[in-house]
Amino acid sequence: MMKRWRVGLIGCGWAGEQHAQAMKRLDERVALAALADVRADLAETKAGEWQVPVWTDHYPELLDPNKLDLVNICLPHDLHASVAIEAMEAGLHVLIEKPLATSLAEADAMLAVAEQAGVKLMVAENVRYDRTYLKVVELIEAGALGDLFMIRISREHEMHDYLRQRPWFLQQESGGIMVSGGIHDYELLRMVGGEIKHVYGLTARKVLPEMAADDTSLALVRLQSGAAAILAESFSLKTPRPGVHGTIHGSQGSLWFYKEQIELYQASSDGRPERVEAMAVPAENTFEAEWRHFIDCLEHDREPLTNGWEQRKPLAAVLATYESFRRGERVYLQELNP
Template sequence: MKKFAIIGFGGLGKLHFINLLKIQEKRGDIALTAICNSDLSAITKTTQLNIASASLDDIDFSVYNLYTDYKEMIDKEQLDFVFVTLPSHLHAEVCVYCLEHGLDVYTEKPMAITLKQCESMIAAAEKNNKKLMVGQCLRFSEEYIYIKELIENNTYGKVVKAEFSRKSPIPGWSFENWMLDEQKSGGCIVDMHIHDVDVMVWLFGTPRDFSVLCSHNMASYESAFALYEYDGFGVSIIGDWGIPSSYKFKSYYAVTFENAYVECINGCVTLYTNEEKKEITFSGENYLYREEVEFLEGVVDGKPFKTADIYSVYETMKLIFAEKEKRR
């Protein structure tokens, strides 16, 4: 039986927790034994995020050992791996500590908030021969996998242009408002715009050039308008988390191929060709769940992380920090 813990039990920690209980029941060879969160009283509370919320009704937390200090937890528990779902500025420090102490690590995106921190995490994984996975979750999302397959199979010819966007009310739900502190979250570019940048790099590779404009109204660097140049086509990405709080989160993409146009509005995908307009349906499987399954198959069954290996995520991080340098 492999034992594991969750470190950071806010919005994302709870979303992963709900899925992990299901996977644990299905697999029968993993056991969540401990949870670490700076505020123990917040563990049982439901957290509402822009993308979802996790209901914790009917959960018996007395079966878990609860900690506020992750180092104490690692000392006392015989853990095999951890899920790190902490504020982003803590990812590097905690992941490196866990890797150095012989644990495999899943961490939420962004990998870290500086490139140097990302490099320290990869170095710790390599040195200790441990696995590290970063939850760049859109790679596991069926509507994005659909586009990847169209490209790989050359179904409708080459890509001619693509646009992506992600718009959110200002993120006011995080612990002590860490998301709005650029020193802790990296701002909109590193926290939210990264989702679409990662998808772009996963689909098309690193662009040969780019430009990015940021605006500031309610928060620092709250929106990014970016253009990327590839051989033969261009990509635009808008990431905006500076919208008043009554707004409901929206995600969008549109990819034009030589012989088709595919549009996705909030997960609903439509394919347009000269012959037909077709709604594309998917299984609806939760993308965080798929990501957790890949992590567990990696650390328990010894399979490679085929969707989000650490070196491919590092390519995204290089572009993200280059954008921060170049932003205007």
Template sequence: MSKLKVAVIGCGSIAKHRHIPEYALLPQVELVAFCDINEERARSYADQYGAKVYTDYRTLLAEVKPDAVSICLPNVLHAEASIAAANAGAHVLVEKPMAVTTAEADAMIQAAEANGVQLMVGHNQRLMPPHVKAKEILESGKLGKVLTFRTSFGHPGPEGWSIDGRESWFFRKPEAVMGAMGDLGVHKSDLIRWLLNDEVADVAAFVETRHKEGTDVDDNATCLLRMKSGAIGTLIASWTYYKGEDNSTVLWCENGVIKIGTHPEDQVIVELRDGSIEKHKVGGISTNQKQLTSGVIREFVEGILTGTPPRISGEEGKRSLNVILAAFESQETGKVISL
């Protein structure tokens, strides 16, 4: 069987730490082209994998005709690159947030459908073992209904993560459009929707630039969410957790509480009202300091090879994006936004 020909468009940190090494682990994949506006960056990977180098993704799509692409570009380019790739007949894995407007997300979904290709969004939190375990426990029914929750994602900011440090596109509003909310908040809106098997009904939010100098993208957000089921909770995204990363979720339920990512060894803790406590060591949640395999690439590739539609589809990505967009609207208007 011939290998799946994959091109990586954008060779920054997410490509370096996740996409490229995870494709390289899969024997059914051949990395055929790398694209970056910084040609040297693309060349270093092309030399390593015997692939072609491009600085313009349109030329790459026309000349290489890859079977699939990873789009690891600044947020504002996600839609146009995804649509171009779909129109070139390539399956698309796009980083989150999938787009910066609902209209863009719709156009991406339509392009994939029109061309008969898959569109998957890199919402990796659904695949992290503690989150998978927590969902299994919730679905068992032992905790009963989720009543309230908090979910947060914070770290010291992209300057320590991005390949360009403080000069990164993450801080430039025309390219990023959104800051901590696009980077971290959208992960948590996706996670809470998936964990609770529920949709967000209402959003009220403070989305602000609290501390990062010289940028007008948001570095902190605190959101109030009400789910369709009636569950209420908070979603927090922050680039100013200077004393370490937090990616934790606590769900208070009828019969007890489930804590995810609150303890270094016991990644999932269930405390029931009858006094019993369960602790699960199920593998960590990936952090910027400690990169663990995300599972996203494997899921994308297997979906293409088996013809299985992606679980983390464009439609799913759009619903998670809409929560974040509602938070910005709430900040601007001072109102509770209904979805």
């Protein structure tokens, strides 16, 4: 008989809602057994809505390995490390929303505890499970573009109302767009172009003045391969096409992507005719995909694709970008990893 993994959800906001719905759709493998939120009324409401038998406004009450197998942490960024460490020390596996932590010191402490406790630590970095991005990687690895030399990724949306409903985004330095959205795009950049050598970051004039951190920022990136990349991140762009737009250029062609759409252009070469192909990639809920992956890893004792060690790398790139904001100069990732 297949085991149903007992989950405690910590944090019932937007991300918690997405994870709860994914768990419900994987009901044969996952049991949402308990939830916690500091807002007791929200915890009680969601427990009733999701038919969860146990709820509390004090998450440590949930950290019992006799009642749970793992916790799903969907909290403000600055709480990730402390809550995850407490859960892992209690003997529970952890699926945590991105970013892994707010500093490399926090990340390293989390990794050390996971190893000592013998539990799995996975970051819910859903770009790694997105079918469009996986198709882009497949095309690149098949040589469709040749040698890559330039990549552009732009995260374009206006989210002022969303942010104002979640004051921690506005009040904390850890709530800026480069850590909130840019960490996704640094991971996507790693997927398509490989590891990062150095970054130069630049912030724009704020459109959302009450925001403590960056609401729009850019990163100019050098990859270890020698390719160059630009990341453009904003909470403040008014656009008819919100979402993530990407362009990848190689020695033999170019590729554009947006949502489930990919357009591939290959130049004529060595007798091969010019080619333009539009592709539509079937959509899949990435929250479900990452949950299936995590449960597979637990059942077969494998390291998750987005384990803590791997997700330390985009975090280092984000932190290097913020350091570049402060210093006004290029920052090598090696400086943060002496």
